[in-house]
Structure formats: structure tokens, C-alpha cells
Amino acid sequence: MxxxxxxxxxxxxxxxxxxxxxxxxxxxxxxxxxxxxxxxxxxxxxxxxxxxxxxxxxxxxxxxxxxxxxxxxxxxxxxxxxxxxxxxxxxxxxxxxxxxxxxxxxxxxxxxxxxxxxxxxxxxxxxxxxxxxxxxxxxxxxxxxxxxxxxxxxxxxxxxxxxxxxxxxxxxxxxxxxxxxxxxxxxxxxxxxxxxxxxxxxxxxxxxxxxxxxxxxxxxxxxxxxxxxxxxxxxxxxxxxxxxxxxxxxxxxxxxxxxxxxxxxxxxxxxxxxxxxxxxxxxxxxxxxxxxxxxxxxxxxxxxxxxxxxxxxxxxxxxxxxxxxxxxxxxxxxxxxxxxxxxxxxxxxxxxxxxxxxxxxxxxxxRRKDVVLKGGFTIYLHEIEEAAGQIPGVVESVAVRLDLPTGEDVGLIVFAPTVPAAEAIQKELSATLGRQRAPRRVVLTAEPLARLGQEKLDRRAAMVRWQEMISN
Known part of the structure; x- marks a missing residue:
């Protein structure tokens, strides 16, 4: 049939x-x-x-x-x-x-x-x-x-x-x-x-x-x-x-x-x-x-x-x-x-x-591909995004993997129109996740995040956006 x-x-x-x-x-x-x-x-x-x-x-x-x-x-x-x-x-x-x-x-x-x-x-x-x-x-x-x-x-x-x-x-x-x-x-x-x-x-x-x-x-x-x-x-x-x-x-x-x-x-x-x-x-x-x-x-x-x-x-x-x-x-x-x-x-x-x-x-x-090994910790990108989602004012976020000379780390792009500063989110995540598991840096964007079909986060586009934002 x-x-x-x-x-x-x-x-x-x-x-x-x-x-x-x-x-x-x-x-x-x-x-x-x-x-x-x-x-x-x-x-x-x-x-x-x-x-x-x-x-x-x-x-x-x-x-x-x-x-x-x-x-x-x-x-x-x-x-x-x-x-x-x-x-x-x-x-x-x-x-x-x-x-x-x-x-x-x-x-x-x-x-x-x-x-x-x-x-x-x-x-x-x-x-x-x-x-x-x-x-x-x-x-x-x-x-x-x-x-x-x-x-x-x-x-x-x-x-x-x-x-x-x-x-x-x-x-x-x-x-x-x-x-x-x-x-x-x-x-x-x-x-x-x-x-x-x-x-x-x-x-x-x-x-x-x-x-x-x-x-x-x-x-x-x-x-x-x-x-x-x-x-x-x-x-x-x-x-x-x-x-x-x-x-x-x-x-x-x-x-x-x-x-x-x-x-x-x-x-x-x-x-x-x-x-x-x-x-x-x-x-x-x-x-x-x-x-x-x-x-x-x-x-x-x-x-x-x-x-x-x-x-x-x-x-x-x-x-x-x-x-x-x-x-x-x-x-x-x-x-x-x-x-x-x-x-x-x-x-x-x-x-x-x-x-x-x-x-x-x-x-x-x-996700096997969305895992970061940081200071002996195994960190999943989505757990950082979930923690950010609990912060008042955060509409959505996407974590990106950073390959640094000192090892792997995490950056976070946040769409939060009502939050005045990235530092407030960084501080909250450090308190919630601990310093080792929190992202190295948080940046705010004024635009909704790029997504693929079925509204999946477009992590490739997020990485490009990250590079653009930190270079400005």
C-alpha cells in the first residue's frame, strides 16, 4: 500500500x-x-x-x-x-x-x-x-x-x-x-x-x-x-x-x-x-x-x-x-x-x-556533536540554553563551541530585548551552573536567532553571527 x-x-x-x-x-x-x-x-x-x-x-x-x-x-x-x-x-x-x-x-x-x-x-x-x-x-x-x-x-x-x-x-x-x-x-x-x-x-x-x-x-x-x-x-x-x-x-x-x-x-x-x-x-x-x-x-x-x-x-x-x-x-x-x-x-x-x-x-x-569538554567537565550546549531560558527577559539563546588555544569553551548569544546588559545574564548563569560550566562570554542580539526547518537552532549560522559580534 x-x-x-x-x-x-x-x-x-x-x-x-x-x-x-x-x-x-x-x-x-x-x-x-x-x-x-x-x-x-x-x-x-x-x-x-x-x-x-x-x-x-x-x-x-x-x-x-x-x-x-x-x-x-x-x-x-x-x-x-x-x-x-x-x-x-x-x-x-x-x-x-x-x-x-x-x-x-x-x-x-x-x-x-x-x-x-x-x-x-x-x-x-x-x-x-x-x-x-x-x-x-x-x-x-x-x-x-x-x-x-x-x-x-x-x-x-x-x-x-x-x-x-x-x-x-x-x-x-x-x-x-x-x-x-x-x-x-x-x-x-x-x-x-x-x-x-x-x-x-x-x-x-x-x-x-x-x-x-x-x-x-x-x-x-x-x-x-x-x-x-x-x-x-x-x-x-x-x-x-x-x-x-x-x-x-x-x-x-x-x-x-x-x-x-x-x-x-x-x-x-x-x-x-x-x-x-x-x-x-x-x-x-x-x-x-x-x-x-x-x-x-x-x-x-x-x-x-x-x-x-x-x-x-x-x-x-x-x-x-x-x-x-x-x-x-x-x-x-x-x-x-x-x-x-x-x-x-x-x-x-x-x-x-x-x-x-x-x-x-x-x-x-x-548531542555528540554539541558536547564541549571544558576543564574536565562534559558540557552540553543545550543545558546552557535551558538555564538561560529560565532567566526573566531571555526570549531565546544559542550556545556555540569555542576552540581556544587553552582548550574548548562556550559562548552564548542571547535574544533578550528587556535585559539591560549581558553581564547580568553572565552572573546569573555563573550562579546557576557554576563558574566552570557557565559560558565564557555572553553577547546580546537585537534580532531573533536563525533557525532551520522545524525551528531547530541553526548552529552554523550562530557561529558566523558570533564571529561577527565579537569582532565588532
Whole structure:
């Protein structure tokens, strides 16, 4: 079965039921399952068969029909973030071997002058590029079978968490790529949920966000940690039925998670996954009806830990998380070197450090690449960012690794419009974290921090910004 067939089956079984309610300006439109499929057929008339089509990810009612249109012609979708720079965009279009570019605003596809490209597995649904911040993005090859397995097993776990079948999913993220597309559109369709596209959650919409969730009867929604923190500061919940919120894409602050569940009629689950295994692989843990900081047990794949000495950890322990299972991707497109580096004994190396308890539950403890060794201390960049987030007036922050002649250290860029001086933040962090763990220097910026898809901090851009700020 393909993802397209999921939509076709819904259109036959419940043709008049709402599939997509687009309530985000400037579009106000509702598609039933039958109308969604009909619109996909209309778009497909302009597409050649079995083409590799780059689809621009836009917040437009035609986004899902455009993706379905490519699949209906036996084609492969290459998601393109509308906010990528021209250089990255051209690299992705060329390396993916895309033959056409389709704007998901309903514009006719443009033919691309790409030569014949290496073949793909027959069941390929997507080539999803994982990083728009580098000159060498990697394309993850995913089949319909891999995506379907991930979405179906995740749906089983979510029903187990909730104790019932949720019916309405609220989408409030900017559309950037497969991560948001899968979580907020494709997965809900596999689960049989209708999707309500709400105004993009940000500074201007945060105050009304809960009201809109309630008005549309949303039962399940997806956030990233920066949006969790934004709602903690600005959200106003009129109260009502409990909304289950999933948080992923970056480390979730334990304090922020607890405050979120205290303030709102909501459960906040700490989920974890990566594109290389198609989707979220862990869906959090519940205790007394509240989400815990654990990411829970593996759901869509198997997981294991490998310690610093290279041995697989048995039972309780810590190490790098490795993943394997039916939703595991086919590797990186036309990139044997990076595919070989991704795998170890057939398992996907996540690059994330974790801890497992006796019950098999996991916690994320850090990022292998985001670790600084300072004066005998192992410091994770996200722990400094979490501590900064607790300081009144700090909106967001990003820690950067400093390679100095005396060894490794940490710098911190802070967006805090109401804090008068960086010295105040430096002093607070020294008191909270201790002198050894606190950043060497704090600098303030008047602009929000650069982010990638799913609102992940762009650490490469942060390093460039750091160099610019300290040189002035």
C-alpha cells in the first residue's frame, strides 16, 4: 500500500468528511477527502509520469494535493523549503536529479535541465534533504513502505497514550519539509484524522493560540521547544478538553515541560526521531496523566546504546543511540560515503547521546556533536540554553563551541530585548551552573536567532553571527 492509497481509501469510505480545514490567512478553504483527491487529479494532469518532482513547501491548500499528484503519476517528491537560499536550492535540485519543479501554490510545473540521475528503489516516495544550512546537503531516500510503517505504528502508540482515537489535528508550524509535512499532514491522514491549519504560531499569534485550538476542537498538535517556551510566556488558555501536544525537533527543557502542563489543560509528550528513520521513533512517556521528560520506549524502530568504548550497552546504561527497523531509510541518495558513515553494523547512528533505565525507557542526555569538554567537565550546549531560558527577559539563546588555544569553551548569544546588559545574564548563569560550566562570554542580539526547518537552532549560522559580534 502507498501513502496515496491511504487518501484514496479515505475518499471512498468517507468522501464528504472534512480532511483539511485551512484556516490560515490568506486562505480559508475546506477540502473533504473526496475533494482533496479530486484536486490532486487536476494537478496531476500537468505532470509527466514517473517524474522526480521538487515540490516547494508552502502553507497553501494545494500543498497536499500537489504531493498526491506526484505520487498518482508514480513519481518521487523532493521537498524544497521555500526559505532556502538560492545556492542551497540549486544544489538540492541538481543533486536530487529532479526533472520538474512544482510550486505548491497551484502553479504549473517548470521543467529542469537535469541529466539522467542514478536510479532509486521502485517504491521511493521521497528524497528528503536533511540540511539546508550547508553547501553539501544529504538526501534521505524513503519509500512508501518505510513511511507507512512509521506512521501506522506511531498511530497505534498514540491511541494507547490517549485511550481513544483522536479526530482533529492542529497544524501551526511553518511548512518547511518532510518533518512538518509528515507530522502535521501525512501521519494524521494515516490515523484517520482531519487537519486544521491554524495561523502560524509566533509572537503575534501566541496569545490567541489556545482559543483557536479550542474553537476548532483540536485534540492533538505538534510544537517544537521554542514554541513551547513562547506559549509558556504568552499563551492564554480559556480551558476545556485536554489537548495532547507533541514536542520534538530539539531538546525539550524539563522545567519548560513541567510549567506548560501546569499552566494549560494539556499533556506535553517529549518525542524523538530523525529523517533517517522516516519519522518520530519515540513518543514520550506518561506518569499520572502527565508527560515525563523521558522520550519513552522505541515505537517505530528498535533502539540500542553504544558506549564510548564502542561496545553495545546491555540493560541500564548510557551511550549513543542507534536505531534499526522497517522504517529505516535507504540511506543518502547517490552518496555512498555518507551512507556508510551513517550506519554501524546496519544500525543508524543518531549522533545523540541517551540513557536507558531498567524498564527500557530512554532519555536524551546530549548531542555528540554539541558536547564541549571544558576543564574536565562534559558540557552540553543545550543545558546552557535551558538555564538561560529560565532567566526573566531571555526570549531565546544559542550556545556555540569555542576552540581556544587553552582548550574548548562556550559562548552564548542571547535574544533578550528587556535585559539591560549581558553581564547580568553572565552572573546569573555563573550562579546557576557554576563558574566552570557557565559560558565564557555572553553577547546580546537585537534580532531573533536563525533557525532551520522545524525551528531547530541553526548552529552554523550562530557561529558566523558570533564571529561577527565579537569582532565588532
Amino acid at each position: 502507498t501513502l496515496l492509497e491511504v487518501y484514496l481509501e479515505r475518499a471512498v469510505r468517507t468522501p464528504g468528511a472534512p480532511a483539511l480545514v485551512h484556516a490560515r490567512a490568506p486562505h480559508q478553504v475546506t477540502f473533504t477527502w473526496a475533494q482533496l483527491v479530486d484536486r490532486a487529479r487536476e494537478i496531476s494532469l500537468a505532470l509527466p509520469p514517473r517524474a522526480r518532482v521538487a515540490v516547494t513547501m508552502r502553507d497553501h491548500p494545494d500543498l497536499v494535493p500537489s504531493v498526491l499528484a506526484v505520487w498518482s503519476q508514480g513519481g518521487v517528491v523532493v521537498p524544497v523549503d521555500s526559505e532556502w537560499g538560492s545556492q542551497v536550492r540549486e544544489v538540492v535540485l541538481t543533486r536530487s536529479g529532479a526533472t520538474h519543479l512544482l510550486d505548491s501554490g497551484g502553479v504549473s510545473p517548470n521543467a529542469l535541465a537535469n541529466p539522467d540521475a542514478p536510479a532509486l528503489p521502485a517504491d521511493t516516495a521521497m528524497i528528503s534533504y536533511t540540511s539546508g544550512s550547508t553547501s553539501s546537503p544529504k538526501g534521505v531516500v524513503l519509500t512508501h513502505g518505510q513511511l507507512l510503517h512509521a506512521y501506522e505504528t506511531a498511530g497505534v502508540k498514540m491511541r494507547e497514550h490517549l485511550g481513544h482515537q483522536p479526530m482533529v489535528f492542529g497544524a501551526s508550524m511553518r511548512m518547511s519539509g518532510l518533518g512538518v509535512l509528515g507530522m502535521t499532514y501525512l501521519w494524521p491522514a494515516v490515523m484517520g484524522m482531519s487537519v486544521v491549519v491554524l495561523p502560524e504560531l509566533g509572537l503575534t499569534s501566541a496569545r490567541d493560540h489556545w482559543r483557536l485550538l479550542r474553537e476548532h476542537g483540536v485534540q492533538l498538535t505538534y510544537l517544537v521547544p521554542p514554541l513551547v517556551e513562547l506559549l509558556n510566556r504568552m499563551g492564554q488558555d480559556p480551558g476545556g478538553e485536554v489537548v495532547t501536544c507533541l514536542s520534538g525537533g530539539a531538546p525539550l527543557s524539563a522545567a519548560g515541560q513541567s510549567l506548560f502542563q501546569d499552566r494549560f489543560d494539556a499533556v506535553l509528550l517529549n518525542v524523538y526521531g530523525m529523517t533517517e528513520v522516516a519519522f518520530a521513533a519515540f513518543f514520550g512517556d506518561l506518569e499520572d496523566g502527565r508527560g515525563t521528560h523521558s522520550i519513552g520506549v522505541p515505537v517505530t524502530v528498535s533502539a540500542r546504546l553504544r558506549d564510548a568504548q564502542g561496545a553495545v550497552v546491555e540493560g541500564e546504561g548510557e551511550g549513543e543511540i542507534e536505531l534499526s527497523g522497517p522504517s529505516q531509510s535507504c540511506g543518502y541518495y547517490d552518496n555512498d560515503e555518507d551512507t556508510a558513515a551513517l550506519l554501524r553494523e546496519g544500525w543508524v547512528r543518531s549522533g545523540d547521546l541517551g540513557r536507558r533505565d531498567a524498564e527500557g525507557r530512554y532519555w536524551i542526555t546530549g
